[in-house]
Amino acid sequence: MFTFELLWNALVAGVLLGGFYAAVSLGLSITFGQLDIVNISHPAFVILGAYIAYMGNEWWGFDPILTGVAAAPFFYLIGVGTYRFYYEAFERRDDEALRGLAFFFGVMFIVEVVLIMVYGVDFRSVQAPYIGGNWEIGMIGIPTRMFVPCMVSLVMFAAVYLYLARTFTGRAILAVSQDRLALELMAADPVRVKQVGFGLGIATAAIAGALLIIIIPIEPSVGRLYIGQVFAIVVLGGLGSITGTLVAALILGVAESLVSTFYGPSWAPAVAFSVLLLALAVRPQGLFGR
Amino acid sequence: MLSLNRRGLLAGAAALGAAALIAGAPAKAAEPIKVGFSMALTGGLAGAGKSALIAMQIWEKDTNAAGGLLGRPVKLIYYDDQTNAATVPGIYTKLLDVDKVDLVVSGYGTNLIAPAMPIMMQRNLTFIALFGLAVNDKFNYDRYFQILPAGPKPITDWSRGFFELAMEQDPKPKTIALVGADAEFAKNAVKGARIHAKNYGLEIVYDGSYHPKTPDFTPIVRAIQARKPDVVYVGSYPPDSVGMVKAATEIGLKTKLFGGGMVGLQYATIMTALGPKLNGIVNYDFWVPEPTLNFEGVEAFLAKYQAAAKGKGVDPLGYYLPTYAHAYLEILGQAVKATNSLDHGKLAEHMRATTYDTVVGKVKFAPNGEWAKTRTLMVQYQDIKDNELDTFAKAGTRVVLYPKEWASGKIRYPYTEAK
Numbered sequence: 001m002f003t004f005e006l007l008w009n010a011l012v013a014g015v016l017l018g019g020f021y022a023a024v025s026l027g028l029s030i031t032f033g034q035l036d037i038v039n040i041s042h043p044a045f046v047i048l049g050a051y052i053a054y055m056g057n058e059w060w061g062f063d064p065i066l067t068g069v070a071a072a073p074f075f076y077l078i079g080v081g082t083y084r085f086y087y088e089a090f091e092r093r094d095d096e097a098l099r100g101l102a103f104f105f106g107v108m109f110i111v112e113v114v115l116i117m118v119y120g121v122d123f124r125s126v127q128a129p130y131i132g133g134n135w136e137i138g139m140i141g142i143p144t145r146m147f148v149p150c151m152v153s154l155v156m157f158a159a160v161y162l163y164l165a166r167t168f169t170g171r172a173i174l175a176v177s178q179d180r181l182a183l184e185l186m187a188a189d190p191v192r193v194k195q196v197g198f199g200l201g202i203a204t205a206a207i208a209g210a211l212l213i214i215i216i217p218i219e220p221s222v223g224r225l226y227i228g229q230v231f232a233i234v235v236l237g238g239l240g241s242i243t244g245t246l247v248a249a250l251i252l253g254v255a256e257s258l259v260s261t262f263y264g265p266s267w268a269p270a271v272a273f274s275v276l277l278l279a280l281a282v283r284p285q286g287l288f289g290r
Numbered sequence: 291m292l293s294l295n296r297r298g299l300l301a302g303a304a305a306l307g308a309a310a311l312i313a314g315a316p317a318k319a320a321e322p323i324k325v326g327f328s329m330a331l332t333g334g335l336a337g338a339g340k341s342a343l344i345a346m347q348i349w350e351k352d353t354n355a356a357g358g359l360l361g362r363p364v365k366l367i368y369y370d371d372q373t374n375a376a377t378v379p380g381i382y383t384k385l386l387d388v389d390k391v392d393l394v395v396s397g398y399g400t401n402l403i404a405p406a407m408p409i410m411m412q413r414n415l416t417f418i419a420l421f422g423l424a425v426n427d428k429f430n431y432d433r434y435f436q437i438l439p440a441g442p443k444p445i446t447d448w449s450r451g452f453f454e455l456a457m458e459q460d461p462k463p464k465t466i467a468l469v470g471a472d473a474e475f476a477k478n479a480v481k482g483a484r485i486h487a488k489n490y491g492l493e494i495v496y497d498g499s500y501h502p503k504t505p506d507f508t509p510i511v512r513a514i515q516a517r518k519p520d521v522v523y524v525g526s527y528p529p530d531s532v533g534m535v536k537a538a539t540e541i542g543l544k545t546k547l548f549g550g551g552m553v554g555l556q557y558a559t560i561m562t563a564l565g566p567k568l569n570g571i572v573n574y575d576f577w578v579p580e581p582t583l584n585f586e587g588v589e590a591f592l593a594k595y596q597a598a599a600k601g602k603g604v605d606p607l608g609y610y611l612p613t614y615a616h617a618y619l620e621i622l623g624q625a626v627k628a629t630n631s632l633d634h635g636k637l638a639e640h641m642r643a644t645t646y647d648t649v650v651g652k653v654k655f656a657p658n659g660e661w662a663k664t665r666t667l668m669v670q671y672q673d674i675k676d677n678e679l680d681t682f683a684k685a686g687t688r689v690v691l692y693p694k695e696w697a698s699g700k701i702r703y704p705y706t707e708a709k
Contacts, residue, residue, distance in 0.1 A: 006516055013508045020505070112332075120603010121336035123528055123554070125563035127677070132567065134540040143508055143540040216505055217532050217563060221333055225503040260509040265500030266472045 002262065005139040010261040011254060012140055018253025019150025020215060022246045023208040024226055025233040026153075026160060027201035029245040033234050035197050036177045037086070038101050041108035043223035043230060045202050048111055049075065049209020050218045051119060057126040064126045065152055068210025072203040079202025082107065083195050108223075115220035123217040131214060149211035154246075156207055160200070161242050173197040177240065228273075236276045238289025247287055251275060322365035323358070323632065325350075325622070326391030328381040328406070330398050333373025334527075337557070338611050339398045341595075341604040342420060343368070345612035348594050349619040359626045371397050378405035386413065392632045395618060396420050398611065400474050407431065416634040416641065418618045419659075421611065423448065423478050426659050433638040434659040437618040439576060441664025442656035445482040449523065451668035451692030452550045452572065453486040456521050459703050463520030463546055467496035469510060469534075470525030470551070479525035479551035487523075495519050502527060507537040514543070521547045528554025532564065539567045539709075546704035549573035555671075556610035558679060565677035570708030572701070575669045577613045577650060578688040580698035588649040591616055607683060617648035668692040670701055670708070 024046055031039040049068055056067030090100040133144035164170035172193045175183050180190045212218060233252060237244030255275050256268040263271075279287060330339030346366055354363045367389050371377045378397065385391045386409070394410065396403040396419035403422035407429050410417040419425060419436045424444040426434045441447025456463050466487050470480035480499070487494055495517040500510060511534065514522060522545045524534055531552040538548065549571040554560045556575050561568065577583055595608040595616075605612070622637075624646055629636040645654040656662040669688040674681060681687055689699030702708035 001513070001516060003516060006512060009512050010509050013506060013512075017506045116332060116336070116603075121332070121340055122559045122603050122605060123337060123532075123557065123563075124559065125532070127563075132536065132539060134542070141508075141512075141541055143537070145536060145540065146506060146508065216529050217560065219334075219337060221336070222529070229503075257506075257509045260500070260504075261513045264498050265469075265504060265510050266498070268504065269501045 006261055008140050010257045012142060013146070013261075014254030014257030015250060016142070016146035016150045016253070017257055018250035019153045020146070020211055021229065021233055021253050022249035023149065023153035023156060023204070023211050025230045025237075025245050025249055026157060026242070027204040027208065028230050029234045029237065029240075029242055030160070030173070030201035030204070031198050032231070033237075033239040033241065033245070034173060034177050035194050035201075037083070037091075037194075037198065039104050039198075039201070040101065040227060040231075041104040041111065042201070042205060043226045044108040044111035045075065045078075045205035046209045046212060046226070047115065047218060047220060047223040049206040050213040051115055051124070051209070051220075052206065053210035053213050054119075054124045054126055054218070057128070058124075064128055064210045064214055065148070065207070068207040071206040071210075075206040076199040076203040079199035080195050082202065083198035087191055087194070112220045112223070119220065121219055123219050124213065125217045126213050128214065145214060149214055152207065152211060156204060157242065157246050160204065163200075164242060169193065169196055173200070174240070229269075232273060232276045236279055236286055238286030240290070241286070241288035244286055244288030320362060322363045323360065323393065323626070324365050324367050324389060324391040325393045325395060325619070326367045326382070326385030326389060327395045328371035328378050328385075328397040328402065329368050330373040330402060331370035333371075335373040335399050335402070337528075337604060339373070340602065341599065341608060341612050342398050342615035344598050344602070344604065345591075345595055345608065345615035346619055348591065348598065349616050349623070353619075353623055359623055360630065360632070364623075367391055371402055373399075373402070375401050375405045378402055379409060382406050382409045386415075393622060393626075393637075395622065396422065398615075400425055400478070404474075407434070410434070414634060416638040418622055418641075420615055420618055423475050430658070432642075432657075432659075433634065435621070435638075435641050435655050436659050436661075437614045437621070437650075437653070439650070439653075439661045439665035441666065442658060442660050442662060444660055445478055446485050447482075447660075447664040448479055448574070448666055449483045449486055449550055450664060451666060452523065452547075452574070453483070453490060455572065455668055455692055455701060456547050457490055459546065459701075464493060465495045465517075465519045466492040466521040466523060467514045467517060467519035467545075468494060468523050468525075469496065469498050469500070469514065471502045471527055471530055472499045473502050473527065475553070476525035476527065476551070480523070483523040483525070483550060492521065500530070502530065504530065504533065507533040508541065510534075511537040511541050511543055515541060519545055521545065523550040524548075525551040526553060528557060528560060531555050532560055535564055535567050535571065544706050546706070547572055548705045558605050558607045558682060561682045562677045562679050565681075566674050568671035569674050570671065570702060570705045572668055572670045572691065572705075575610070575667045575688060576665075577609050578667065578669055578690060579609065579683060580685050580688070580690050580696075582690060582696045582698045583651070585649060585651040586647070588613060591649045606679065613650050617650045617653065620648045621646045621653060665693060665696070667696065670699075672699070672702060672708070 028042045052071045053064035053067045056062035130144040130148045135142045233248045237248035252272045259268045259271045400422045403419045416433045421438045470476035531554040625640045654662040
């Protein structure tokens with residue numbers, strides 16, 4: 001069944017969903033795409049961010065997004081500490097390939113188990129004035145529960161993009177995975193640069209987690225569902241490209257939404273990953289990869 | 291002064307030996323009866339699994355306080371199946387071969403019951419299952435019993451009430467949309483609904499399934515809305531149920547009857563999160579605090595459960611699953627007592643023939659191990675004005691509409707007005 005009303009609504013829903021996917025993928029785009037660290041524990045940090053937002057909302061009535069923003073500096077420090085440990089234990093000894101992967105698997109499970117021990121396994125949600133609302137603009141409906149996370153995600157992208165493009169440290173983060181030696185010749189310490197980059201990636205998880213709990217109820221293991229999705233987005237966008245990650249997330253969101261609306265929702269993830277395979281067949285480095 | 295001779299020594303030794311034998315006999319008798327099972331304590335179903343475990347431990351404690359079974363204490367032996375069906379066969383093999391359990395019951399949910407069935411059948415064990423939908427349809431095992439009150443034909447009995455209610459309304463609905471998750475339970479629920487829709491002559495205008503990790507249900511609800519169905523039947527798991535209700539509220543779903551098989555809307559945390567958005571939805575349930583379902587022992591059990599569940603991050607009310615997790619062990623205990631035996635053949639025979647009194651009321655099994663008569667409730671969320679837990683702990687917010695003998699109120703129809 002095709003109507004233009006359905007089409008426009010599917011496109012808008014897809015963009016909003018893509019915006020959310022982008023927020024979840026941004027940190028991984030930095031840690032995996034730019035720093036070349038296979039941080040598969042990223043979704044676990046997103047869930048941790050979601051629980052912090054839940055805690056702020058449930059205990060003190062704070063807005064989940066503001067809680068996420070407030071938690072971001074702490075997540076930055078967690079990221080710095082995690083990378084430092086990873087560097088000392090694995091990277092410095094050129095042992096990061098397999099053992100580093102096992103390390104991040106371990107981090108993921110530790111985060112999950114700690115959350116289970118602290119919060120239990122029941123589903124958690126937040127309350128906020130923009131959850132449940134809907135704006136009708138002509139034939140298009142915009143659920144505020146999806147619109148607000150999408151806007152926050154875009155602002156976060158813009159901030160990270162400007163930081164990486166306009167500051168010395170930001171450019172150093174972009175450079176570290178491309179030419180570590182050249183960076184050292186510029187008197188920059190690659191380890192410290194990667195530390196900052198990893199911290200930044202984990203800091204975005206605090207905000208992404210807040211966006212996640214606005215959209216769906218969470219429990220400690222829900223992060224596992226998003227591992228494939230976020231890696232696919234980062235690879236589709238092109239490793240190292242922040243713009244590519246945003247575009248890839250929007251493409252996947254729109255593809256899923258169109259398929260859900262017009263064909264069958266069960267095909268949506270398969271079609272999204274088919275887009276990834278097709279894109280990689282044509283352009284192996286991803287949409288914006290070098 | 292004591293004098294010892296050979297005869298006296300022999301008599302003393304004999305007396306000591308007899309005393310040792312007598313003392314030894316209760317020592318052996320005090321060996322616990324071990325009940326083994328797997329349970330989802332981590333993973334997607336952990337919320338339900340942990341709350342079930344609390345209920346089962348209450349049964350264990352109460353049974354032991356009352357003297358145990360056959361003069362022996364009972365002991366639950368369990369392992370976390372991680373909500374992963376692949377772990378289940380290994381767990382039951384260990385329970386039977388290493389832990390040497392005397393009795394076995396299932397973990398929570400269809401997906402985690404089915405993998406244990408071949409082992410139970412191979413070893414001829416009586417197996418009581420906790421919330422499996424139509425598991426025995428494929429196995430036809432005569433020592434399988436199941437506590438979910440779906441009914442003897444679980445696939446269709448599950449949604450029978452929803453459709454009977456729909457067809458009683460005036461004007462009768464003519465079209466229906468069916469939507470469910472791509473997972474075992476939801477597929478079975480929607481399959482049953484499809485059969486009813488065809489039998490009642492309802493035109494199926496939408497028949498779709500979705501991947502369980504779908505985060506946004508707006509496009510799906512819009513696609514349904516575009517087809518203007520009179521009835522929307524949903525078979526979903528907790529996160530999807532929340533997504534579906536939120537999307538329906540945001541879009542303003544216009545239909546006459548909405549709900550059916552949405553798992554999660556019975557959980558306290560989800561009910562409090564959704565609050566008034568639930569109004570008007572007609573959905574399945576198994577026990578709600580309505581006066582018609584105030585069975586003997588249920589209040590006392592719930593008081594114990596609610597005290598034990600505090601601070602554990604599980605369902606604080608315990609209506610949905612814990613009552614039945616307690617009941618399936620009650621049945622096992624009653625069968626052991628009545629047969630005075632741990633013989634699996636005798637236990638199965640007793641379970642086939644007996645009506646049990648439990649905290650969820652009277653339970654009688656059909657030949658296929660399901661409930662002899664469906665008691666899958668259809669309840670409608672009514673008059674919910676806030677998101678407080680206490681709202682859902684009192685009568686009148688989840689009104690029982692079906693089966694008629696347990697009804698506690700009347701349907702508000704259509705959904706667009708009831709909400």
